[in-house]
Amino acid sequence: MSTEAIDPKTLDRYECAGCGYMYEPAKGDNTSEIAGGTAFDDLPQDWRCPVCGARKPRFSNVGPVGNPSGFKENLGYGLGVNTLTPGQKNILIFGALALGVLFFLSLYGLQ
Numbered sequence: 343m344s345t346e347a348i349d350p351k352t353l354d355r356y357e358c359a360g361c362g363y364m365y366e367p368a369k370g371d372n373t374s375e376i377a378g379g380t381a382f383d384d385l386p387q388d389w390r391c392p393v394c395g396a397r398k399p400r401f402s403n404v405g406p407v408g409n410p411s412g413f414k415e416n417l418g419y420g421l422g423v424n425t426l427t428p429g430q431k432n433i434l435i436f437g438a439l440a441l442g443v444l445f446f447l448s449l450y451g452l453q
């Protein structure tokens with residue numbers, strides 16, 4: 343499985359309101375023989391909390407591991423922004439150089 347193929351949705355963890363058990367899609371659930379990489383949404387409807395037996399509706403989405411907010415946005419848009427950055431830097435550098443040249447030219451022009 344390649345990193346690019348992972349649906350960001352599968353990274354979302356769900357916490358049990360009954361006992362605080364955290365379903366982590368990356369790990370799956372050994373008790374119910376759920377393989378790692380299984381999104382919470384893809385769990386069988388009769389899946390229950392392995393600790394207290396609560397049903398799926400009692401779980402709430404607490405987001406992926408790591409960054410609670412903005413992580414999915416980074417997955418989707420981070421690459422685009424990163425590829426633009428070197429070009430924007432070049433524009434800034436050449437713009438600064440041009441301004442510098444104009445500045446010196448204007449100084450010499452005044453004298």
Ligand SMILES: [Zn+2]
Pocket residue numbers: 358359360361362363391392393394395396
């Ligand atoms: Zn539970």
